Amino acid sequence: MNEVLEKAKLAKSAASKLAKLSTNVKDKALEMMAQALEAQAEFIIEANKLDVEAATQSGRHKAFIDRLTLNEQRIKAMADGLREIKQLPDPVGETVAMWKRPNGLQIAQRRVPLGVIGIIYESRPNVTADAAGLCLKTGNAVILRGSSEAIQSNKAIVKVLSQAASEAGVPKGAIQLIEDTDRASARQLMKLNGLVDVLIPRGGAGLIKAVIEEATVPVIETGVGNCHVYVDGQCDKDMAIKIVVNAKTQRPGVCNAAETLLVDRKIAAEFLPVVVKELREKGVEIRGCEKTLKIIPDAVPATQEDWNTEYLDYILAVKIVDGIDEAIAHIERHGSGHSEAIVTDNYFAAQRFLDEVDAAAVYVNASTRFTDGFEFGFGAEIGISTQKLHARGPMGLKELTTIKYVVYGNGQVRE
Amino acid sequence: MNEVLEKAKLAKSAASKLAKLSTNVKDKALEMMAQALEAQAEFIIEANKLDVEAATQSGRHKAFIDRLTLNEQRIKAMADGLREIKQLPDPVGETVAMWKRPNGLQIAQRRVPLGVIGIIYESRPNVTADAAGLCLKTGNAVILRGSSEAIQSNKAIVKVLSQAASEAGVPKGAIQLIEDTDRASARQLMKLNGLVDVLIPRGGAGLIKAVIEEATVPVIETGVGNCHVYVDGQCDKDMAIKIVVNAKTQRPGVCNAAETLLVDRKIAAEFLPVVVKELREKGVEIRGCEKTLKIIPDAVPATQEDWNTEYLDYILAVKIVDGIDEAIAHIERHGSGHSEAIVTDNYFAAQRFLDEVDAAAVYVNASTRFTDGFEFGFGAEIGISTQKLHARGPMGLKELTTIKYVVYGNGQVRE
Numbered sequence: 001m002n003e004v005l006e007k008a009k010l011a012k013s014a015a016s017k018l019a020k021l022s023t024n025v026k027d028k029a030l031e032m033m034a035q036a037l038e039a040q041a042e043f044i045i046e047a048n049k050l051d052v053e054a055a056t057q058s059g060r061h062k063a064f065i066d067r068l069t070l071n072e073q074r075i076k077a078m079a080d081g082l083r084e085i086k087q088l089p090d091p092v093g094e095t096v097a098m099w100k101r102p103n104g105l106q107i108a109q110r111r112v113p114l115g116v117i118g119i120i121y122e123s124r125p126n127v128t129a130d131a132a133g134l135c136l137k138t139g140n141a142v143i144l145r146g147s148s149e150a151i152q153s154n155k156a157i158v159k160v161l162s163q164a165a166s167e168a169g170v171p172k173g174a175i176q177l178i179e180d181t182d183r184a185s186a187r188q189l190m191k192l193n194g195l196v197d198v199l200i201p202r203g204g205a206g207l208i209k210a211v212i213e214e215a216t217v218p219v220i221e222t223g224v225g226n227c228h229v230y231v232d233g234q235c236d237k238d239m240a241i242k243i244v245v246n247a248k249t250q251r252p253g254v255c256n257a258a259e260t261l262l263v264d265r266k267i268a269a270e271f272l273p274v275v276v277k278e279l280r281e282k283g284v285e286i287r288g289c290e291k292t293l294k295i296i297p298d299a300v301p302a303t304q305e306d307w308n309t310e311y312l313d314y315i316l317a318v319k320i321v322d323g324i325d326e327a328i329a330h331i332e333r334h335g336s337g338h339s340e341a342i343v344t345d346n347y348f349a350a351q352r353f354l355d356e357v358d359a360a361a362v363y364v365n366a367s368t369r370f371t372d373g374f375e376f377g378f379g380a381e382i383g384i385s386t387q388k389l390h391a392r393g394p395m396g397l398k399e400l401t402t403i404k405y406v407v408y409g410n411g412q413v414r415e
Numbered sequence: 416m417n418e419v420l421e422k423a424k425l426a427k428s429a430a431s432k433l434a435k436l437s438t439n440v441k442d443k444a445l446e447m448m449a450q451a452l453e454a455q456a457e458f459i460i461e462a463n464k465l466d467v468e469a470a471t472q473s474g475r476h477k478a479f480i481d482r483l484t485l486n487e488q489r490i491k492a493m494a495d496g497l498r499e500i501k502q503l504p505d506p507v508g509e510t511v512a513m514w515k516r517p518n519g520l521q522i523a524q525r526r527v528p529l530g531v532i533g534i535i536y537e538s539r540p541n542v543t544a545d546a547a548g549l550c551l552k553t554g555n556a557v558i559l560r561g562s563s564e565a566i567q568s569n570k571a572i573v574k575v576l577s578q579a580a581s582e583a584g585v586p587k588g589a590i591q592l593i594e595d596t597d598r599a600s601a602r603q604l605m606k607l608n609g610l611v612d613v614l615i616p617r618g619g620a621g622l623i624k625a626v627i628e629e630a631t632v633p634v635i636e637t638g639v640g641n642c643h644v645y646v647d648g649q650c651d652k653d654m655a656i657k658i659v660v661n662a663k664t665q666r667p668g669v670c671n672a673a674e675t676l677l678v679d680r681k682i683a684a685e686f687l688p689v690v691v692k693e694l695r696e697k698g699v700e701i702r703g704c705e706k707t708l709k710i711i712p713d714a715v716p717a718t719q720e721d722w723n724t725e726y727l728d729y730i731l732a733v734k735i736v737d738g739i740d741e742a743i744a745h746i747e748r749h750g751s752g753h754s755e756a757i758v759t760d761n762y763f764a765a766q767r768f769l770d771e772v773d774a775a776a777v778y779v780n781a782s783t784r785f786t787d788g789f790e791f792g793f794g795a796e797i798g799i800s801t802q803k804l805h806a807r808g809p810m811g812l813k814e815l816t817t818i819k820y821v822v823y824g825n826g827q828v829r830e
Contacts, residue, residue, distance in 0.1 A: 016747060016773065101792055105781060114803050115773070193627065197803050212608065213631050218804040239826040246828035332431060354821050358431065358530070366520060366824025375829070376820070377516055388529050388612050388817040389633040390805040402803040405791070406769050409781025411654040413661035414790070 004188045007176045008195040011116045011141040014173035018139045019113050021170065023090040026137055029168035030086035033136075034079035036164035037129065037157070041075045047156035048125065055149055068123050068150060078129040078157075085133040088379045091398045092139045106408040111401045113139035115197035118189050120145045120211055122203035125153040131202075132161050132175045134382050138400040141174050143196065145189055148181035155179060190215035198390075202383055205310070220391060222383035225255035225338030226310045227368045230327040230353070231275075232344035233266035239365060240343040241275050246367040247341065249282040253312045255384060256339045256371040260307060260317040262327045268320045269295055276318075284314045291320040307334040324349050328356050335359060338386050339368040360386060360393035419603045422591045423610040426531045426556040429588035433554045434528050436585065438505040441552055444583035445501035448551075449494035451579035452544065452572070456490040462571035463540065470564055483538050483565060493544040493572075500548040503794045506813045507554045521823040526816045528554035530612035533604050535560045535626055537618035540568040546617075547576050547590045549797050553815040556589050558611065560604055563596035570594060605630035613805075617798055620725070635806060637798035640670035640753035641725045642783045645742040645768070646690075647759035648681035654780060655758040656690050661782040662756065664697040668727045670799060671754050671786040675722060675732040677742045683735045684710055691733075699729045706735040722749040739764050743771050750774060752801050754783040775801060775808035 037044070048070040055065055091111050098108040117140045119131045128144055135142035146154040158177040165175055178185050190199060190211060199219045201211040211219055229247050231240045247258035263271055272295045276286055286292075287306050288299035299318065306317040307330070321327045324342075331340055341363035342353040350364040361371040371394060373381025378396030385391040391399040452459070463485040470480055506526050513523040532555045534546045543559055550557035561569040573592040580590055593600050605614060605626060614634045616626040626634055644662050646655045662673035678686055687710045691701055701707075702721050703714035714733065721732040722745070736742045739757075746755055756778035757768040765779040776786040786809060788796025793811030800806040806814040 016771070019773070020771065099792065101790070105785060105790075107791055112773075216628050218633065218802060220804070236826070242826065242828055250829050356431070356435065358434070358527075359819065361820040361822060363822045363824060366822055366827040367829050369829040370520060370822065370827065371820070375516070375520075376522055377514065387633060389635070392817050393820045402807050404774065405776040405786070405808045407776060407778045407781055407785065409778060411651070411657065412781040412785065413657055414665050414782050414784040 002188075003180050004178055004185050004192070007143060007173070007178060008116065008189070008192050010173035011143050011176060012195050014171045015113065015115045015141040017171040018136075018141055018174055019092070021139060025169045026090065026139070027086045029136060029165045029170045030082045030133055032164040032168045033133070033161045034082040034086075036160045037075055037079040037082070040160045041072055044075060044153065044156045044160065045070055045072070048153040050152040051150050060149070064123065068125065068153070070125055070153060074126065078126050081126075081130055082133040085137050085380055088137065088397060090137065091401050096403060103412050104410060105412050108406040108408075109403045110406050111398070112404050114400060114402050116141045116143065116195060117400065118143045118145065118196045118199040118217065120186055120189070120199060120201045120203075120207065121147070122207060123147045123149045125150045125157060127202055128154050128157045128177070129161060131382065132158070134380055134397065134400060136165065136170065136174060138397050140400060141176075143176050143178060143189065145178040145186050146181070151179065151181050187214055190217055193217055200383055220383070220385050220395070221387040222385055223255050224310055224336045224386060225257070225384075226260070226308065226334060226336040227256060227258045227339045227341075228260045228262055228331050228335060229258045229341045229343065229368065230262040230321070230324070230331070231264060231267070231271060232324060232342060232346060232349050233264035234346045234349070235343045236345060237267070237271055237274070240271065241278055243341065243343055243365070243367050244275055245278050245282065247369055248279060248284055248316050249314065250367070250369050252314050255310070256368050257312070258316070258341075258368050259309065259311055260319065260334070262319050262321050262330060264324075264327075265291065265320045265322055268292070272296055272318070279316060282314070284316050287315060287317045289319040292318045310336070324352060328353065331357055331359075336386060338384070339363065339371040341366060341368050360384065417603075418595050419593055419600050420607070422558060422588070422593060423531065423604070423607050425588035426558050426591060427610050429586045430528065430530045430556040432586040433551075433556055433589055434507070436554060440584045441505065441554070442501045444551060444580045444585045445497045445548055447579040447583045448548065448576045449497040449501075451575045452490055452494040452497070455575045456487055459490055459568065459571045459575065460485055460487070462567040465567040466565055475564075479538065483540065483568070485540055485568060489541065493541050496541075496545055497548040500552050500795055503552065503812060505552065506816050511818060518827050519825060520827050523821040523823075524818045525821050526813070527819050529815060529817050531556045531558065531610060532815065533558045533560065533611045533614045533632070535601055535604070535614060535616045535618075535622065536562070537622060538562045538564045540565045540572060542617055543569050543572045543592070544576060546797065547573070549795055549812065549815060551580065551585065551589060553812050555815060556591075558591050558593060558604065560593040560601050561596070566594065566596050602629055605632055608632055615798055635798070635800050635810070636802040637800055638670050639725055639751045639801060640672070640799075641675070641723065641749060641751040642671060642673045642754045642756075643675045643677055643746050643750060644673045644756045644758065644783065645677040645736070645739070645746070646679060646682070646686060647739060647757055647761060647764050648679035649761045649764070650682075650758045651760060652682070652686055652689070655686065656693055658756065658758050658780070658782050659690055660693050660697065662784055663694060663699055663731050664729065665782070665784050667729055670725070671783050672727070673731070673756075673783050674724065674726055675734065675749070677734050677736050677745060679739075679742075680706065680735045680737055683707070687711055687733070694731060697729070699731050702730060702732045704734040707733045725751070739767060743768065746772055746774075753799070754778065754786040756781065756783050775799065
């Protein structure tokens with residue numbers, strides 16, 4: 001039996017034990033896992049050095065090396081993350097609803113773990129601890145499949161975490177890493193229906209697309225965000241500037257950052273020069289539609305492709321639109337259904353935007369950057385779903401559970 | 416552009432209009448659709464005759480022909496089904512939860528339609544009206560892909576329904592049938608990510624497996640039920656007999672019927688002869704494990720395959736187990752996660768079974784036959800999910816919706 005199948009079978013058997021584990025044991029394990037990370041930081045950093053050296057030798061760029069690198073402080077942050085998860089309420093066992101039928105049957109909807117969760121991810125080793133903590137808290141077994149570039153780091157982290165968890169009473173197989181980083185191992189994991197209940201890919205658009213296309217196991221699609229801010233003709237211009245600049249520049253490399261600015265033509269001539277000046281001061285390149293170029297002549301002309309691009313960079317596409325109708329139509333055509341915002345003073349424009357724009361999160365008079373499990377108050381986040389099934393938007397602990405119907409009878413049979 | 420792509424694009428454009436449609440318009444449409452089915456029953460029956468003739472000529476068995484055949488009464492039942500859906504509360508627009516963050520952001524979780532739902536199904540033409548009604552009520556556009564055997568009936572029904580819906584103000588493209596019944600058309604529908612939001616296959620295990628394997632669009636797995644009744648050593652034997660007989664024979668051809676009886680060895684010698692007598696009087700064939708054969712010598716010896724088989728017929732596999740541990744282990748190994756029941760007087764046995772058995776519905780002292788949207792009180796049912804993502808167990812109107820986050824700000828930006 002190969003590694004993936006063996007680990008998946010062990011995970012399934014662990015899952016049925018994990019589902020019964022008390023919150024006390026799970027929380028104790030999270031604390032011990034945090035302590036173990038801190039105590040064995042040096043061991044993890046030594047392993048991480050091998051990954052960093054290999055990445056440097058193969059000429060990876062600086063940002064990549066930075067994401068890959070672990071140090072005392074980053075390991076402390078991973079440990080703190082586990083302690084934060086420990087503090088959150090355990091969603092497992094909650095009775096979501098319970099009712100009685102005319103025949104006397106009592107039917108309860110009870111929150112239970114999903115079972116076995118596969119996480120397929122790229123080169124951030126902190127995802128390893130984060131995903132392990134979230135899955136453990138929700139009573140799920142996790143199978144981690146990270147990239148080859150982080151394999152030494154991931155092996156060290158999983159070794160430390162699974163040993164600590166085991167000492168706290170967590171069943172063997174609850175936290176496992178696929179050590180074979182060949183593409184075939186990921187592909188095999190994606191097809192283990194009956195053993196794996198859900199796959200959550202975390203990474204770039206290419207990874208996510210590959211998982212969606214190849215998996216037969218249900219997938220939760222995360223991440224791609226081509227987000228818009230629409231500045232309505234009737235709005236507080238200072239607020240609009242603040243929101244546009246924040247949505248674009250507060251952290252451009254993440255999925256809830258804005259990629260396109262839509263401006264109502266009624267205020268474009270007045271508004272654009274001011275907002276562009278502020279954006280350029282932050283280092284943002286402007287790519288404008290034809291009408292924008294008349295107001296900002298030195299902007300880069302936008303192509304059709306720009307409207308569909310998630311730059312994840314200091315670049316903003318700008319389009320002048322003929323009011324809210326064209327803004328909504330543009331978002332419907334080019335948006336990825338992640339986060340969309342309107343800045344307006346007009347009640348009806350606000351209501352229409354919130355009602356009609358089809359996205360995981362729609363905002364009036366706030367930055368798109370708030371689409372995040374922590375900012376929404378969930379206390380944790382395994383990713384941001386951009387699909388409509390199961391979970392949409394930021395996914396916290398509840399989104400890592402499912403329900404089962406628990407039915408109490410006293411002899412009922414169906415007529 | 417071919418038929419599937421064209422209809423999917425039209426469905427997507429209809430979906431954004433449907434999401435805004437008032438409950439009044441949707442309910443009026445459902446009533447007009449019901450009336451149109453009744454008024455044009457003869458037209459539908461004429462079309463159905465072509466399907467029935469073709470099926471007869473190709474030597475289809477009687478049960479198949481029966482499922483396919485429409486008459487005045489069955490069309491009336493379809494119309495009544497639409498009127499029942501009309502009576503149900505509209506889940507769209509409900510604010511599931513709303514809260515305020517420390518920074519003043521107000522975040523609401525609002526129930527919205529899924530968008531475009533693809534239904535891939537076999538030869539029951541009543542599914543056509545049923546699925547169209549459920550999707551319309553929940554503001555979803557539906558793309559129906561029925562089997563070639565029912566194509567004339569489906570064409571007639573969709574023609575009548577979509578015309579009536581359109582007269583009531585429902586957008587064009589809300590209810591569509593793929594008329595090309597070649598396998599390639601189903602396969603194409605399964606890969607239309609970005610146009611189709613979810614696929615719900617309805618039919619036999621083969622159909623469902625094919626959809627899961629080929630689809631890149633998210634799928635809700637429905638239907639396969641290898642359900643067990645475990646009769647505990649400590650139980651009301653009369654109640655146990657009533658439940659076992661009901662679970663097996665009240666309607667053997669459906670997914671929530673029992674397929675295997677597990678009996679505690681402590682009471683097997685006393686209980687089995689009585690229950691087998693009653694089952695045989697109803698025409699049930701018994702396939703027993705080795706221990707069962709010692710008590711019921713004329714039972715058919717069960718093979719390993721029997722424990723995994725959904726008979727959907729008057730056949731019951733019987734296994735004697737060494738108490739609840741072996742019963743739970745057997746179900747974990749062979750069950751399909753649909754519906755599982757224990758008959759017991761013992762509090763701890765009941766709690767353990769409900770807690771530990773991993774299935775969409777777990778019962779104590781009631782028949783598995785209750786796993787059904789109507790019996791659960793949902794007033795409707797599009798299918799029974801046996802997967803854990805999005806929906807589990809009977810799926811009513813709510814399960815045909817998703818949520819979006821609606822965020823009200825007054826200038827918030829992220830620090």
